Amino acid sequence: MMGSSSLVVHGLVVKYEKENATSFQDLMAMEEPLQIRLEFEKSGIWHKKDLLVTMRSPGDDFDLATGFLYSEGIIRKEKDILLMRYCRQVKEEEKGNVLLVRLAPNPKMDLLGLDRSFYTHSSCGVCGKTAIGAVKCKAASLSEDPEWQVDPETLMSLSGKLHEHQTGFKYTGGLHAAVLYDARGKMELIREDVGRHNALDKLIGGALRENIPVDQRKLVLLSGRVSFEMVQKSVTAGIPLLVAFGAPTSLAVDLARDKKMTLIGFLKKDGFNVYTGQERIKQWVKKSLK
Template sequence: MKKSGLVTYGKVYKIRGERANASQDLIAVEEPLQIRLEYVYKEAWHEKNLMVTMRSPGHDFDLAMGFLFAEGIIQGEKDILWMRYCEKVKKEEQGNVLVVRLADGLDFDSQVLDRNFYTHSSCGVCGKTAIDAVQAKLEKIRPGDNKKMSYQTLFTLQDAALVNQTGFKYTGGLHAASLFDSDGNLILLREDVGRHNALDKLVGAALREGMSLQKDRIVVLSGRVSFEMVQKAVRAGIPMLAAAGAPTNLSVDLAEDKGLTLIGFLKKDRFNIYTHAGRIMDSG
């Protein structure tokens, strides 16, 4: 298959009733990305193969920054000296090995580097100990003076995001995370084969571009809402998270505890509010 960014062409057999036709069709691209971390420990530089994730090629710097931020390794763009692709790799690995050098003197919990960060497109945190650790580290989202979002505005968000999901439009195989303001204006969108990667890319892009993720903001997800998706949103200070699919019980519990407004089953004419409904304006 010839690869080109988010999508590639491949031969498929399309079955329509009793007829089968061979044709070329667009397919979502999925490739592994390895992130290598360089950091100072005990006055010496160290290198760590931090993670491997299956992702859609593109916006890899956003993905790396969003992931490192979500894990608490960095607090912002200033904590990274540089990011670049490793050149001393096999031909098939070119563009798929990313080196991130952290700022000298950066204070972070080095034990987090001992986690097994091998991930895939539907991964999540595992085990009660890991979940308890996540909950303990996350700060609550302040109620603040956020502008309330109307029912009518919420009804428009899925279509507004879908129009800009180029990869999904051609393949049907990509997730998206979209950032809107409270008036329903699209600010930023990222796509990826993995739900978690899409949100990491969105958060990373916002950090790199100096965009606010907090006051009067809502993030819309194309899929369901797991515990880790809420974790990433809370870590970034996002006040409202809406999704086309269903939330899990753990995601609802975490959203309730940390002050996040969580919305599921967002459609053109309906949605469910699971937590902190005060940020939503009654249509009446």
């Protein structure tokens, strides 16, 4: 299938209901592979490296690549990328699905010695790394801001706001979302993808490319559960408060606690669970622990 920028595609579905069967055209979440190829200069010599293959929803691919490279520590800022474009000399079915990224000379990370496999699929990213030792978060702990707290009512109001803006999910039921809000619940950026980690990479990359800070009294809402990698990406980006509709894993909670992040799960219109960083929730002690 040729590369597409659409989140959804039409497909024929046969629906069985009791004694009746009807066929109709339905919308499905688009899923295609994206390969990221790096070009980088080291000691005066240019090198090429196939870095990543991920199953993703087409669209916002430049954001996805930027966010992934940033969360993996391959780039430190958006200007570390000199050029991004789709490869032209590829097979017909690969058009729009192979992305070339040229980095600024002498990248900080030793890309020649990079021995991790970054093959991922749409439900997980960290499982693509070849060694348990690679599953680490080298990012520094998040800075504490005792004067910044989020009102619980603001957090609970987000449960209804997401569905208003999550267009792809509305039509397919098969897309995850990552959304950036300010402390008062105003949406600043949203990205959707069939993969949870891709949606977050797209959000981080989009914020970086559009010069929207994510580390200054901001929070990110995830539509699904929270794995270790989701916390790792958020910590690396400097996101102080991570909220999700689903549950966090034990390793995600451990990492969030270690890096001083506020992690919230099971968000609903009338409540939520705080796993770490309760000091960023306004009147937490007064309302909940008296």
